[in-house]
Amino acid sequence: MYPGPRPPGQTSPVSIGNGLHWKHVDEFTLLQAACLWVGIEPLNDFGDLHVSPEATASYQMLTRAIEDGRLVAYPQNPAPRAIKLSAEGQHAPDMFVSRGDLEELANLIGDKPLFLFPGPDVGCQGQTRKRSYNRVKLKLWYRKRVAEWPASDVPPSREDDLQAAKSQGFPDVPREAVRQLRKDFAPPEWSKKGARPRRK
Numbered sequence: 001m002y003p004g005p006r007p008p009g010q011t012s013p014v015s016i017g018n019g020l021h022w023k024h025v026d027e028f029t030l031l032q033a034a035c036l037w038v039g040i041e042p043l044n045d046f047g048d049l050h051v052s053p054e055a056t057a058s059y060q061m062l063t064r065a066i067e068d069g070r071l072v073a074y075p076q077n078p079a080p081r082a083i084k085l086s087a088e089g090q091h092a093p094d095m096f097v098s099r100g101d102l103e104e105l106a107n108l109i110g111d112k113p114l115f116l117f118p119g120p121d122v123g124c125q126g127q128t129r130k131r132s133y134n135r136v137k138l139k140l141w142y143r144k145r146v147a148e149w150p151a152s153d154v155p156p157s158r159e160d161d162l163q164a165a166k167s168q169g170f171p172d173v174p175r176e177a178v179r180q181l182r183k184d185f186a187p188p189e190w191s192k193k194g195a196r197p198r199r200k
Contacts, residue, residue, distance in 0.1 A: 013040040013051060013052045015039060016041055016114060018114065019113075019114035020118045022036060026099045028097055029093060029094050029096055030062060030063070030066075030073055030091060030092065031059070034055050034056075036115035037115070038052065040055060063091050066091045071097060071105050071136070073090065073092075073095040074097075076096060100135055104136040107134075108134075108136060137169075139181065141165070142165070142181045142185055143185055145161075146185050146186055155186075155192075156190065161181070161186075162178045165178060
């Protein structure tokens with residue numbers, strides 16, 4: 001399902017107001033996110049982006065974040081391989097980014113776009129509720145762990161990954177987050193069934 005309506009015929013900037021109508025949307029296309037980041041409703045097509053220099057700049061900011069690993073974009077209904085490829089820096093206007101990842105990026109760069117942090121959700125001193133761990137940093141750490149794992153070593157189990165994450169600065173990371181990391185980024189051989197060789 002497309003995340004949120006396409007405003008019909010919208011080829012010029014229209015303010016999102018307080019942004020509350022986007023509060024419960026969990027996924028955005030990259031084009032949507034770029035427009036919403038600067039406080040305008042999403043434009044119809046990528047070709048309309050030129051009407052807003054601000055949205056153009058935010059699109060470039062988001063694509064740079066994808067390219068350097070701070071944000072992950074993925075196609076609709078992606079296969080695991082497609083997620084791996086997009087996580088390595090691929091992006092397109094119709095690829096998706098999650099609300100959670102956008103929030104982490106916003107916190108990382110010190111920004112508070114209204115579509116992510118509507119007025120009622122912001123604390124009395126302008127601070128948003130923080131997670132107990134940073135998902136962007138966790139993904140970066142896990143991708144590095146996968147890339148640097150020696151081919152000659154026994155693949156780590158899910159429990160190995162969980163304990164490694166806890167010891168690497170993510171003490172409150174839940175098992176479900178590690179399970180998702182393995183699904184998205186670990187090579188297939190890490191999840192093969194059967195007994196693992198005993199570690200020496």
